[in-house]
Amino acid sequence: MAESGIPALRLLGEEQIRDADLRAKLEEARGKFAFDVTVRHIISLQHERDHKAAADKMRADELAGMPRDRRRRSVIREVIENEGPAPENLRFMHSVLAICGLPYRQLPAGVLEYERTQGRMGLVVTAGKLRTPDGDRIQQPVPFGPKARLVLGHLTTQAIKTKSPDIELADTLTEFLRDLGFPSTGGDNGTLRAFKVQLNALFACHMEISSWDGHKATSIDAKPFDKVEVFFSESPDQRSLWTSKISFSDRMFTGLMKHAIPMDVRALRAFQGSARKLDLLYWVGYRLHSIRTPLTVSYQALRSQFGDGFARDRAFRAQLAKDVAHLKEVFPKLPLKLTDTGLFLENADPAVLALPKLARIKKR
Missing domain, CATH: 1.10.287 (Helix Hairpins)
Known part of the structure; x- marks a missing residue:
């Protein structure tokens, strides 16, 4: 009461x-x-x-x-921690392309070749032309930037998942954009046009992959695609080239099936706006699972791989420190840190990058 x-x-x-x-x-x-x-x-x-x-x-x-990019990293870290690794989140990149990489920015007008070396490996990318439905041949740029990397990763993932070199782009592009959190917008400034530029550049380009050991050098003609079907966009205000079907070359497809580097799609979303961070992410994934003992990679070697566009060592080191910190924001258990002499790495379980245990990287 x-x-x-x-x-x-x-x-x-x-x-x-x-x-x-x-x-x-x-x-x-x-x-x-x-x-x-x-x-x-x-x-x-x-x-x-x-x-x-x-x-x-x-x-x-x-x-x-928070600034937009930091907010994205923070949200994705929470999602990964709550959901954990899952096979359906895996995306793939050819190990050579992940290690050597494409240009970070569009090359100056008239420059149609790009070369990057790393250790005793090298990649030369030469711009090519695409023939239009009207019979003309249109010069394409050397593929560049984060969108070229994301597109290439999407195509290689489709090939691995289907175990086929032939890909129907019309069936996968919207899914790809949604996967990475991009809006599917048209027009001159829309996401579709920006990705089409990189798609066409990738389809038209020629790649040469080389390796050397001081006694001999080997070069492989590695044109990524040996068949491309293109048509003009049906949009009356955007008569741009659009590729509907592609086929990986036999050599590239065979190499891809043997030498693919896995990555979690959520990590790609976290760094979708930075070509350098995407390169660093794939490179770290490759290194962590291929080394057996702790390793320090010198700043000189790091700059040869990630220092494109930097005139001074100090500026490069400052940017590298930010990029490494951003990777660790998303993956705090990554066993890497910058020291006075370079980047220190240790072998790690795939789980530190939200990868399932079965997703180990195939060695070259």
Whole structure:
């Protein structure tokens, strides 16, 4: 019975219960056995919800105050931690392309060849031409930037998943854009056009992959695709070339099936705007699973691989420090750190990059 002047409602604390579904539970229990026990349980549920709502609001306010790229990294880290590794999240890149890489930026007008070396490996990419449905041959640029890497990763992933060198792009492009969190927009400044530029550049280019050991050198003609079907976009305000079907060359397809580097698509989303970070991500994945003892990679070697566009060592090192820190924001267990002499790495389980244990990298 309530004390004098204090309603039973306040004694039981029913006024703390505000959510409609919890109020409904309260009324359903009213007048039944152990009603006061039920009230305390429902109040506890309400408090749990209130604490979660407060924490969610604090987190939302925190994210709202972050720059876009940092916010994306933070959200993706939470998703990866909550969901863990999963085979359906795997995407792939040919190990040579991941190690040597494409240009970070568009090359100057008239420059149609790009070369990058790493250790005793080299990649030369030469721009090619595509023939239009009208019979003309149109010069394409050397593929460049993050979109070229993401497109190439998408194509190689499709080939591995289907175990076929032949890919129907019309069936996979929208899924690809959605996968990486890009809106599917048209027009001159839309995402579709930007990706089409890199698609056509990749389809038209020629690649030469080389290796040497001081005694002999080997070069492989590695044109990525040996069949491409193109047509003009049907949009009246955007009569651009669009490729519908492609076939990997036998050599590239065979090499891809043997030497693919896996990566989690959520990581690609985290670094979708930076070609350098995508390169660093794939390279770290390759290195972590291929070394057996701790390794320090010198700044000189790192600059030869990731220093494109930097005139000074100090500027490159500062950028590298940021990039490594950003990788560790998403994958805090990565066993790498910058020292006075270079980047220190240790062998690690694939789980540090959210990769399933079976997704080990095939060695070259």
